Amino acid sequence: MTTELEKAAKQDPEAVWLREVYKPNEPNLTVRAVIVGMLLGGLMCISNLYVFFKTGWSMGVTLTACIIAYALFEAAKRVGITKKPLSVLENNALTTVASGAGYMTGGGNMAAYGALVMVIASSPQLMLQTPSAAPMIAWFGVIAALGVFVAIPIKRQLINKEGLAFPTGTATAVTIRAIHEGSDTKGRGLSQAAWLGIAALVGAVLAWVRDAWALVPGSVAAFGTTAAKWTITIKTELILLGAGALMSFRTGWSLLLGGLATYAIIGPMLAERGLIVVKGASYYKAVVGWTLWPGAAILVGAGLTSFALDWKSLARSFQGLGSAFGGKKREEAGIAAVESPDWWFPVAVLCLSPVIIFLMVMLFEIPAWAALIAVPLAVIMGFIASRVTGETDVTPTKALGPVTQMIYGVITPGNMTGNIMSANVTGGIGLHSADLLTTLKTGWLLGA
Structure with a gap:
């Protein structure tokens, strides 16, 4: 007869993952995966830079x-350069490295730096x-490091408990599994790579014809000139x-409805009542x-509510500080034995915060007391951004940035x-x- 403990284990997604998905013996973070991931990430930096300045988004x-x-x-x-094929978890580690490198030119960094230059x-x-x-470079590196922690x-x-979708992470896991495993997918990986190249070529040709030769307009007023103004x-x-x-x-559909509500309904109403002044x-x-x-x-209201409801996750991070600073070591069991130690987060905050504050004071002339506020505020906003990304696949850096700017506009007026x-x-x-978290979602689904 199944005991109550066994029933609970079956209902616990972490226990199920450890029992049925986790692959501790498969090659994972190898040197070749890291090197190739860095090279691909360098190329992705360029494409992400273009995508951001065109759309305001940072794409995975x-x-x-x-x-x-x-x-x-x-x-x-x-061709005989390597005899050992790339494993599923190696590919997962490789894409994690590539994504981390590619996001160095993502919206959170480039929006701020572009605005600074302007x-x-x-x-x-x-x-x-x-x-x-x-x-x-040091500034962006420290910011990225704290974001990781x-x-x-x-x-x-x-990921483990709520199972948020993180659509790109889920799609990547499905793709990696499809191109690596199963006899019915033989040759599928190379076929997908070929289609990837064709799609990239089509996009590049269209961009060249539109932007360099101006043979194709940037947009088509399919719904009339009045709608085009909006x-x-x-x-x-x-x-x-x-x-x-x-x-x-x-x-x-949520994005489409939000856009239509904003520009087809709210915008004209604001203009009609004189609340906005339209120029150009x-x-x-x-x-x-x-x-x-x-x-x-x-975004902030919903995110702060979720943040408050998940206070146990942050509290758990500080429980391991004793072992981090030479206290009694605890034997971790279950999922805790394979996850990153929770105490890494508070230790990273303690180590990286002084560097961030120093750079804010030296580079941007922000008072030290005002710079001190930035780190805890950023941690909260990071949680909000992560949750929104998990649900929508869009990281709302453009929406959350002005909230911080509003706060600093009040406490440090005139410091542009x-x-x-x-x-x-x-x-x-x-x-x-x-x-x-997007790449960790991929690893969670693949058993990394």
Whole structure:
């Protein structure tokens, strides 16, 4: 007869994962996976930079990386460069590295840096100087590192227990499994790599014809000129079409309904009542300047509620601090034995926070007391960004950044560079936390 303990174990997703999915003996984080992941990530940095400045979004690169990696290793195997094929979990580790590198030019960083350069260029009277490359590399690196550690205390809640979709992470797991396993998928990996190349070529040709030769318009006013003024047009770019293919049906329709409600209903109502002043051919800036705040408030309100309800995840992180600083070692069992130690998060905060505060003071002239506020605020915003990404596959760095800017606009008035880069702490940490959780979702499904 099944005992109550056994019944509970069957209902516990972590126990089921350990028993049925976890693959502790399969090659995982190998040197070759890290090296190839870094090289692919470097290439993805360029594409992510273009996508962000075109759409304002940071797109995951794991799907592209896993297919390219499989094709590269299969080709290397055929010509005798390597004898051992790339394993499923090696590919997962490789895509994790590639995604982490690719996201260094994601929205949280590039939005802030782009705004910083624009402010400095447009305000010569302020005599501001763009920080040199080395300090900015250090800045982005520290922000990324803290974002990685922020993901640790919330991973078990969002992925293990709640099972949030993280659509790109789930799609990557399905793709890796399909191209690596099963006799019915023989040759499928190379076929998918070929289709990936064809799709990339089509996108590149269309972008060249549209942007370089101006033979194709950027958008088509399919719904009339009045609707076009409210940005309701059909874009001739394939970037967002590809992004939609990675989202769930519910998320796609939610975004569509939100866009229609904003630009077809709310925007015209605001203009009619004189609450917004429309200038130029497009009404986008006028509308989004108003709707940004209620939209961001909805995200923050919902995220803070979830954050408060999940206080146990953060509290658990501090329970292991004793062992981290030489206290009595605890023997971990079950899922805790294979997960990253919870105490890594508070130790990372203690070690990295002084560096972040120092750089904020030295590079952006933010008072130390004001810089001190940025780290706990960024941790909270990182949790919100991660949850939203898990549910929608879109990391809301553009929405959460202005919340931080509003706070710093009040406490440090007149400091334009500090206002911009304080949002980078929030956006960057949220971006890298969400990115890591997306790849951890892939690993969770594959047994890494």
